[in-house]
Amino acid sequence: MFSLPLLLSAFLPQVLGCADHANHHAPLHNKRQTFNASAALRIPTYWQYDESQDWGKINPNYSLCQTGTQQSPIALLFNQGLSQAHRPHFNGYTANSTGQFYNWGYGPSFTFYHDEGVYDTLPSMEMDNETLYMTGWHVHAPADHTVGGDRSKAELHYVHYDATGRERAVVAIRLDPGQDDSRFFAQFPSPMIHFNDTSSIENMAIDPMQAIREVANFSNFWTYQGSLTSPPCKEGLRWFVARNILFTSVRQMQDLLGASTFSARAEQEVWLHQVNV
Numbered sequence: 001m002f003s004l005p006l007l008l009s010a011f012l013p014q015v016l017g018c019a020d021h022a023n024h025h026a027p028l029h030n031k032r033q034t035f036n037a038s039a040a041l042r043i044p045t046y047w048q049y050d051e052s053q054d055w056g057k058i059n060p061n062y063s064l065c066q067t068g069t070q071q072s073p074i075a076l077l078f079n080q081g082l083s084q085a086h087r088p089h090f091n092g093y094t095a096n097s098t099g100q101f102y103n104w105g106y107g108p109s110f111t112f113y114h115d116e117g118v119y120d121t122l123p124s125m126e127m128d129n130e131t132l133y134m135t136g137w138h139v140h141a142p143a144d145h146t147v148g149g150d151r152s153k154a155e156l157h158y159v160h161y162d163a164t165g166r167e168r169a170v171v172a173i174r175l176d177p178g179q180d181d182s183r184f185f186a187q188f189p190s191p192m193i194h195f196n197d198t199s200s201i202e203n204m205a206i207d208p209m210q211a212i213r214e215v216a217n218f219s220n221f222w223t224y225q226g227s228l229t230s231p232p233c234k235e236g237l238r239w240f241v242a243r244n245i246l247f248t249s250v251r252q253m254q255d256l257l258g259a260s261t262f263s264a265r266a267e268q269e270v271w272l273h274q275v276n277v
C-alpha cells in the first residue's frame, strides 16, 4: 500500500473530505471532473519502485525501509498453512459506498468520501474485536506478494485505518486473468483512467464487498504483521492475503495493466512477521 495521508492530506479537506457535505448527497454516478492531481495528490517523485532495494539511502526518514523487522511484502508459502487467527469480518462493507475513482500515478485507485479526520462513516471490518475503516483501494502491478514462488499479474489493496486515523490493516487480493469478467472491476469505467492522467476523477458508488465475494468470502487467508510497501515503510499494520485469486477477464486485465506502471516493492526477508500466528 502507499501512505494515503501523505499523498492526500492537502487534498482531503477540499475534495475528498466534503466539508460542505455536498458530496454525500450529490448524484455521483459517472460525474467526471478534473483537478490537478500532481499538486493535490502530491504524487511522490522522490522515490521510485525500481529503486525499492535501497529506499533507506534516499532520506533518513526512510530508515525503516532498511532496518525494519516487519517489512512488506514477503513471500508466502503453501506449507505455512492458512490462518486460524485474526479472522476479518466484513459486515460493515456497505453497498453503494460513494467516493472517487482516479489513478494514483501507478495504477487505478479509489477513495471513499469522508469528512477530514472522521473515519467511522467509512465501510468497516472487524478484526480482533476492533473496528477498522476502509479509506479506499488501489492496485499494484505486478503483485507485491508471491505465493509458493508465483507472482500474480496484479494485487488489490483495501486500506484500513483505526478510528484515530492510524493505518492498521491491508486486505490484499491477488489478481490474474481468467475466463469471465470480475463483477468487482466491472463496476468501474473502462478503459480505466491511465497512469499518465492523474487529473481525472470519477465520482461513483461501489460495493466493496464484491471483491470479497469473488475470493470465496475471504474464507482462507494468510496474515502477518507488516508495513507500508512504500516510504516511509511504517510498521504496525496487519496484512491479510487471500488464498483465492480474484480472476478478471483477459480484457479487464489488459485494461488494468494498461492503466498501471511498475509498482511492486522488492520482496523483504521474513523476520519478525509472525506469519499466521
Ligand SMILES: *[C@@H]1O[C@H](CO)[C@@H](O)[C@H](O)[C@H]1NC(C)=O
Pocket (backbone or CB within 6 Å): 036, 037, 038, 039
Ligand atoms: C499542477 O500542479 C503542479 C504542481 O503544483 C504544477 O507544476 C502544474 O503546473 C499544475 N498543472 C496545471 C495544468 O495546472
Ligand SMILES: *[C@@H]1O[C@H](CO)[C@@H](O)[C@H](O)[C@H]1NC(C)=O
Pocket (backbone or CB within 6 Å): 059, 060, 061
Ligand atoms: C523528516 O521528517 C520530518 C518530520 O516530518 C521533516 O521535518 C524533515 O524535513 C524530514 N527530513 C527529510 C530529510 O526529509
Ligand SMILES: *[C@@H]1O[C@H](CO)[C@@H](O)[C@H](O)[C@H]1NC(C)=O
Pocket (backbone or CB within 6 Å): 095, 096
Ligand atoms: C444500491 O443501488 C442500487 C442501484 O441504485 C439499488 O438497486 C440497491 O438497492 C442499492 N443497495 C443498497 C444496499 O442500498
Ligand SMILES: *[C@@H]1O[C@H](CO)[C@@H](O)[C@H](O)[C@H]1NC(C)=O
Pocket (backbone or CB within 6 Å): 128, 129
Ligand atoms: C474478543 O471478545 C471476546 C468476547 O468479549 C473475547 O472472548 C475474545 O477473547 C476477544 N478476542 C480478542 C482477540 O481480543
Ligand SMILES: *[C@@H]1O[C@H](CO)[C@@H](O)[C@H](O)[C@H]1NC(C)=O
Pocket (backbone or CB within 6 Å): 196
Ligand atoms: C505519458 O506522458 C508522457 C508525457 O506527456 C508522454 O511522453 C508519454 O508518451 C506518455 N506515455 C504513455 C504510455 O501514454
Ligand SMILES: *[C@@H]1O[C@H](CO)[C@@H](O)[C@H](O)[C@H]1NC(C)=O
Pocket (backbone or CB within 6 Å): 213, 216, 217
Ligand atoms: C459468500 O457469502 C454469501 C453471503 O453470506 C453467500 O451467499 C455465498 O454463498 C458465499 N460464497 C461462498 C463462495 O462461500
Ligand SMILES: [Zn+2]
Pocket (backbone or CB within 6 Å): 001, 002, 138, 140, 157, 229
Ligand atoms: Zn498498496
